[in-house]
């Protein structure tokens with residue numbers, strides 16, 4: 001469903017005019033319902049790859065290669081068509097959920113505005129749907145959360161709200177960019193488990209960016225290992241663990257003896273409904 005071919009990106013320094021290559025012609029594919037992890041250390045080009053797919057690369061960047069979603073050339077469309085495709089088919093779950101939510105609107109409004117049929121549903125039915133969405137991602141006190149403003153909720157709670165909104169739109173592709181890095185460790189496990197469970201339930205494809213190999217191995221079917229703007233190797237977590245082809249992958253694996261064993265998926269989500277501590281930040 002997602003087909004990336006020879007993706008390269010270079011940026012030009014506005015002062016010196018020097019061009020720096022950031023991505024060096026990477027290719028990968030993502031099948032329907034598959035989760036692919038982009039793993040690598042800081043600066044390896046994971047986020048830039050996501051930005052190219054979303055069409056939000058930095059100003060002045062020179063991009064080449066092909067990106068196709070279900071046969072639609074994402075680099076060949078623009079304007080309203082690109083805006084619609086981004087709204088309907090792609091959903092981004094970013095590191096900082098505060099950045100994705102309007103600070104002056106209650107989170108209920110965020111969920112309702114994201115419903116394509118909100119207008120025809122009517123106020124009450126849309127509010128009921130929003131409450132169901134929150135309940136589905138393990139939020140117990142849905143009425144309070146729907147009325148809350150982003151600053152009144154913890155980072156973990158907000159990330160659940162974002163996940164609820166993302167899943168409800170039934171996008172073709174979820175793009176998760178270090179979605180739990182900003183959260184504390186216990187909350188990380190809960191949020192990842194919810195994301196993993198919902199993605200599988202709805203059969204959504206996901207590109208999961210992280211520097212955490214263990215985490216990627218737990219939630220992804222395959223991993224693409226990135227270093228210095230290149231994908232050095234792609235394979236299942238088990239294959240990369242048992243038969244790494246590149247020295248870099250081997251060194252990553254050696255540094256991570258706790259890699260989840262085959263068949264083990266996301267960490268235990270714990271109880272299905274977790275009451276959130278009031279306004280604790282993440």
Ligand SMILES: Nc1ncnc2c1ncn2[C@@H]1O[C@H](COP(=O)(O)OP(=O)(O)OP(=O)(O)O)[C@@H](O)[C@H]1O
Pocket residue numbers: 011022040041042043044045046047048049058211
């Ligand atoms: N706006 C920008 N303009 C120019 N270069 C950038 C810009 N943003 C990032 N870079 C550079 O692009 C390279 C890849 O960055 P990218 O953010 O994709 O890495 P990453 O693997 O996602 O790392 P991290 O986990 O730290 O976010 C880095 O060398 C970075 O310095």
